[in-house]
Amino acid sequence: MKNVVLTLAAAALVAPLAGHANPPNSVGCGLGSKLFDGQSGVAPQVLAVTTNGTLGNQTFGITSGTLGCDSDGTVVASQRVPVFVAANLDRLAGDMAGGGGETLESLAVLLNIEERDRAPFFSTVRVNFERIVTSPDVSAGELLDGLYMVMAEDATLSRYVGT
Amino acid sequence: MAAAGDPSYLALLIERAAHDGLANHPQWRALLHYRSGASGARSEVTDRRFFLSPNGERDPRAELDATLAAFFSADPPARREEPAQCAFVARYRWLVARLQIDPARLAPIDCPRFAAWYARIDPRAMTLVFPTAYLNNPASMFGQTLLRVDAHGQDEDSRLLAYAINYGADTEGDGGALFMIKGVAGGYGGYFSIGPYYDKVREYSDLQDRDIWEFRLALDAAEVRRAVEHLWELRGVRFDYYFFSDNCAYQLLTLLDVARPDLGLAEQFDAWVIPSETLRALARAGVLVEARFRPAAGTRLAERASRLRPAHVELARALGESPDDLEAQLARLGDAERTAVLALAYDYAYYRHLAARGADPARRERLAELLRAKAAGGDADPPADAGHATGRPDLGHGSAMLSLGLGRSSEADFRSLRLRPAYHELLDPGEGYKRGAQINFLDLTLRLLPAAGRVETHALTVLDIVSLAPRTRLLRPISWQLRTGWQRALVPGTERPALLWQLEGGAGLAWEPAERLMLYTFAVLAAEAGEALAGDRALGPGLRAGALWSPAPGWGLALSAGVLDYRSGGAFERTEARFELRRTLGSHQQLGLAARAERVPGTDHGEALLAWRQFF
Numbered sequence: 001m002k003n004v005v006l007t008l009a010a011a012a013l014v015a016p017l018a019g020h021a022n023p024p025n026s027v028g029c030g031l032g033s034k035l036f037d038g039q040s041g042v043a044p045q046v047l048a049v050t051t052n053g054t055l056g057n058q059t060f061g062i063t064s065g066t067l068g069c070d071s072d073g074t075v076v077a078s079q080r081v082p083v084f085v086a087a088n089l090d091r092l093a094g095d096m097a098g099g100g101g102e103t104l105e106s107l108a109v110l111l112n113i114e115e116r117d118r119a120p121f122f123s124t125v126r127v128n129f130e131r132i133v134t135s136p137d138v139s140a141g142e143l144l145d146g147l148y149m150v151m152a153e154d155a156t157l158s159r160y161v162g163t
Numbered sequence: 164m165a166a167a168g169d170p171s172y173l174a175l176l177i178e179r180a181a182h183d184g185l186a187n188h189p190q191w192r193a194l195l196h197y198r199s200g201a202s203g204a205r206s207e208v209t210d211r212r213f214f215l216s217p218n219g220e221r222d223p224r225a226e227l228d229a230t231l232a233a234f235f236s237a238d239p240p241a242r243r244e245e246p247a248q249c250a251f252v253a254r255y256r257w258l259v260a261r262l263q264i265d266p267a268r269l270a271p272i273d274c275p276r277f278a279a280w281y282a283r284i285d286p287r288a289m290t291l292v293f294p295t296a297y298l299n300n301p302a303s304m305f306g307q308t309l310l311r312v313d314a315h316g317q318d319e320d321s322r323l324l325a326y327a328i329n330y331g332a333d334t335e336g337d338g339g340a341l342f343m344i345k346g347v348a349g350g351y352g353g354y355f356s357i358g359p360y361y362d363k364v365r366e367y368s369d370l371q372d373r374d375i376w377e378f379r380l381a382l383d384a385a386e387v388r389r390a391v392e393h394l395w396e397l398r399g400v401r402f403d404y405y406f407f408s409d410n411c412a413y414q415l416l417t418l419l420d421v422a423r424p425d426l427g428l429a430e431q432f433d434a435w436v437i438p439s440e441t442l443r444a445l446a447r448a449g450v451l452v453e454a455r456f457r458p459a460a461g462t463r464l465a466e467r468a469s470r471l472r473p474a475h476v477e478l479a480r481a482l483g484e485s486p487d488d489l490e491a492q493l494a495r496l497g498d499a500e501r502t503a504v505l506a507l508a509y510d511y512a513y514y515r516h517l518a519a520r521g522a523d524p525a526r527r528e529r530l531a532e533l534l535r536a537k538a539a540g541g542d543a544d545p546p547a548d549a550g551h552a553t554g555r556p557d558l559g560h561g562s563a564m565l566s567l568g569l570g571r572s573s574e575a576d577f578r579s580l581r582l583r584p585a586y587h588e589l590l591d592p593g594e595g596y597k598r599g600a601q602i603n604f605l606d607l608t609l610r611l612l613p614a615a616g617r618v619e620t621h622a623l624t625v626l627d628i629v630s631l632a633p634r635t636r637l638l639r640p641i642s643w644q645l646r647t648g649w650q651r652a653l654v655p656g657t658e659r660p661a662l663l664w665q666l667e668g669g670a671g672l673a674w675e676p677a678e679r680l681m682l683y684t685f686a687v688l689a690a691e692a693g694e695a696l697a698g699d700r701a702l703g704p705g706l707r708a709g710a711l712w713s714p715a716p717g718w719g720l721a722l723s724a725g726v727l728d729y730r731s732g733g734a735f736e737r738t739e740a741r742f743e744l745r746r747t748l749g750s751h752q753q754l755g756l757a758a759r760a761e762r763v764p765g766t767d768h769g770e771a772l773l774a775w776r777q778f779f
Contacts, residue, residue: 036516036527072276072398073357074283074326084324088361091369094509097537102323106361109321129538136524136531 031141033086035093035133081110086140093133093143099126111160120156172268176231179262186224188261189424194254194393196417197223198430207409207417210401212242215251230254237272249274253392253421277395284326284357286391287384288313289422291415291451292327292360293376293442293556294367296597299632299640303373308412308438310419311360311377312391322377323361328394330355330414332404346406353404353414355397368459370517375457376556378442381450382422390422412438419450426450437585439595442557454555460514461638467507468637476636479504483512486529489536498541505540509533511637559595560750560778562586568774570610574659578611579621579772589629589711590719590745591778592753599631599642599673599681599711606648620662624648631683631711633675642673644685653761653768654695655735660761660768661695669707679713689727697733704728709741717747738762751778 075083085092088103095101100122108118125132125147132146151157185191195213197204206213206220214220216229233240233247234255243250249272258264292309310328317325332351334342345351367373382390403409413436416428426448432441445451458466468476475496482492482504493501512533516526568579583606587596606624611617625648632640645668651660669687676682685707692700709723724740743757758771 036530071283072280074280075359077283084359084361087359087365088323090513091365093534094513097509097534098506099538102320103361105320106323109324126538130535133531133534136527 031082031086031139031144033089033140034137035089035139035143036136037089081107082140082144084110085144089140089143093138096125096132097129099123113157113160117156117160120154121151124150124154124157169268170235172265173232173235176258176262176264176269177228180227180231180258181224183261185258185261186227189427190257190421191223191227193417193420193424194257194396195219195223195226207402208400209403213396213400215240215247231258234258234269245274245276246272248272249277251396252277253389253396256392257389280395281391284312284391285314285316286312286387287315287317289380289382289387289390290325291378291380291442291445292363293378293438294371294373295376295556296600297371297373299630299643307367308415308441309363310390310415312357312387323359323364325360326357327360327363328355328357328415328418329363330402330411332406343406346404349403349405349409351404353402353409354399355394355414355418357394364457368457372459372461372514374459374462377455377457378445378451378557379453379455380419380445381452382419386422390418393418393421407435408433410436410438412436412441416441416444419445423450435584437562439556439559440562443559443561446557451557454557460510460517464507464510464514464637465635467503467510468635471503471507473636475500475504476507479507479511480637482508482533483515483529486525489532493536502537502540502542505533505537509537514638554594554596556595558750560587560592562778564591564776564778566755566774566776568772570770570772570774572659572770573768575612575614578613579608579774580611581606581608581774583607588627589631590721590743590753590755592747592750593713593719594750599629599633601627601629603627620649622648622650624650631673631681633673633681635675642671642683642685644669644671644687652691653737653763653766654693655733655763655765656697657695658766661693663691663693663695665689665691667705669705671707681711682709683711684708687725687727689729691729698731701729701731701733701735703730703734719745719747735763752776753778 084107088107091101091103092107095104104122104125105118108121113121128146128150131150132143134142134146138146148161152161180186191197192204196207198207202221204221204223208214208220214226214229215233216222216225219226219229230247230251233251237246239245240247240250248255252274290311290313292311294307294309296303311322312326312328313322314325330353332342332346332353334346334351337345364375367375402414413429413432416432420426420429428441428444428448431444442451468479471479478492481487482489493504496504509530512526512530516523516530519526562585564581564583566579566581566583568581570577570579583603585604586602588601588603589599603624604626606622606627608621608623610619610621612619624646627646627648629642629644631642634640647666648664649662650665651662652665653660654663667687667689669685671683671685673681673683687705687707688703689705690700690702705725705727707723707725709721712720712722714720721741721743724738726736726738728736739759739761741757741759743755745753745755747753753776755774755776756771757774759769761768
């Protein structure tokens with residue numbers, strides 16, 4: 001976990017320096033995290049007894065381990081979208097390709113997309129999938145840039161992209 | 164010192180609190196985590212920062228008086244960053260209400276840091292979250308609990324955006340055996356924390372492959388508010404963490420006791436807190452309403468696979484595994500088939516990617532390719548909503564079991580008494596437990612032999628774990644078992660089974676050729692020791708095989724056979740066959756008929772037992 005924390009922290013520092021024109025709210029916490037990063041997972045943890053409560057990296061003050069994103073365990077309002085995207089990259093990419101799902105639905109809620117615009121949002125994201133998930137190791141920041149760009153070009157969705 | 168009110172008012176409040184006996188009020192006791200012991204009240208918090216009186220840990224009244232006094236100061240108390248009114252916001256609000264504190268005489272202080280934090284969480288309701296067992300890890304059946312704080316405006320589709328309260332040990336990076344030893348012995352500090360629920364879902368559902376149950380709690384707005392305010396008071400406060408007693412499940416109960424002291428949940432538990440038992444305590448208290456199931460990665464995978472033809476499952480596996488050209492292999496499929504096969508192929512490849520624990524570039528490329536193909540396909544993904552295969556854990560049997568039986572063996576009639584404090588065996592009522600998982604702990608069987616007029620120990624199993632993980636077209640796990648303890652068994656040269664210490668471990672394969680039927684086989688290595696053995700000990704390999712079948716709901720049948728080939732010590736071979744039939748009566752009782760035959764060179768032994776079991 002430490003590596004992830006360090007990566008995210010480093011990414012938070014570097015993200016604002018990224019060269020291309022970002023919509024202002026895609027500069028944020030944890031955006032350097034990568035798709036399919038392959039954290040330790042469902043390997044045969046036969047004798048691993050992590051069942052009964054360890055903290056991991058979750059304490060008051062360090063959740064996503066990112067500077068300026070976190071306040072007493074909660075995420076500051078301006079960083080909810082980037083922190084969510086960074087933490088859920090894999091699931092988001094899967095939902096975007098599949099045209100729906102809980103994670104993409106949650107992102108729609110965070111982006112304040114109204115109920116009636118959700119279906120167009122899902123299908124637009126799916127149709128433009130390759131412009132959003134541009135490579136197998138796309139970063140959260142790049143994915144969000146791509147998403148905002150696709151949304152900005154769409155008549156229905158452009159109003160949800162902050163300027 | 165910045166005064167926030169007039170000091171003569173403090174004396175009045177202290178007097179009023181004493182008159183009302185607030186120091187012994189259940190709410191005050193819950194807020195300070197006091198528990199009654201032989202030497203009076205004592206708080207379970209050991210951190211000085213939590214107390215305003217030097218005697219606060221043991222003296223509820225002194226702590227109450229010191230708390231009231233501290234509320235009159237706008238300066239932070241020792242080791243705190245905020246004024247007492249803000250650092251102890253739940254105490255403050257409760258005392259203001261109980262003592263009808265006059266804001267003109269004790270001015271409320273602004274708490275911007277708390278207010279901002281509270282606004283971000285925006286609590287409306289609470290949900291108890293219970294991740295169930297991992298595949299192939301029966302120990303994880305003991306479970307884990309979290310409390311989710313549901314926000315205003317949150318709905319079923321945005322549950323991920325809620326915050327979750329967790330209690331856990333700060334292990335300082337220790338893992339495995341070291342964590343177990345220090346965790347059991349109380350070597351770690353335990354802390355409450357809060358973080359996004361999606362991080363927890365990812366951890367349990369995806370990374371650990373555990374199904375999650377979510378139980379909405381019947382708490383009103385004021386109760387939810389109090390629990391969250393109290394969490395603020397516990398920020399960075401150290402408890403002593405004990406793996407078996409002061410664990411997450413226990414500490415979350417203390418938080419719910421703060422929400423509603425009448426629940427009296429924590430005091431129902433003492434030496435040994437099993438998370439699923441806390442769930443049942445909440446059910447008895449009537450605060451569990453509406454259960455929701457969140458399938459783990461592996462469950463979603465199995466469910467998707469179950470809806471496809473075997474040939475398409477094989478195709479999905481091949482697509483997920485090999486780097487061959489995708490479109491060529493998909494060419495013959497119709498639109499709906501293509502969507503379903505690709506959805507499964509991606510889920511499978513992703514599952515394997517997580518299991519591989521690495522960022523293999525070839526796998527990443529393949530995952531991205533599968534996603535592109537999914538996005539390009541016709542239909543949107545079919546929703547993967549698995550049924551509740553394992554049943555609700557709050558409805559499962561109690562983990563302790565008492566059994567009484569009548570039996571007859573080749574030598575004598577006997578009565579049997581068995582007591583097992585925890586946890587679950589293969590033929591126990593299955594609802595709420597992982598299928599194919601067994602863990603028995605300190606399982607004692609005594610037998611009364613009326614003819615001989617004596618009682619003898621038949622078995623004392625210290626630990627008995629069986630993990631049957633069926634192999635499917637997609638996943639090919641290895642099953643395993645481990646058992647140690649004392650058990651009567653036949654030894655060459657004796658007429659009846661002798662009490663031996665045994666240790667046996669093995670690895671094997673399991674299959675589910677039909678619904679409710681499981682077949683398995685194990686290669687084992689066994690050791691035993693006892694005076695009855697020539698040379699006092701024996702060691703050797705063996706084979707075991709068996710079947711588990713549930714012919715109808717409420718009925719369970721187990722058949723097994725085994726052979727152990729002892730090489731060292733007194734070399735001999737022991738063969739064994741078992742049969743057991745169980746009928747479940749309600750979720751807490753069973754009637755069982757078991758038979759067993761054993762053979763070593765020169766001696767046979769057989770027995771049958773009719774037993775009634777009560778779970779509690």
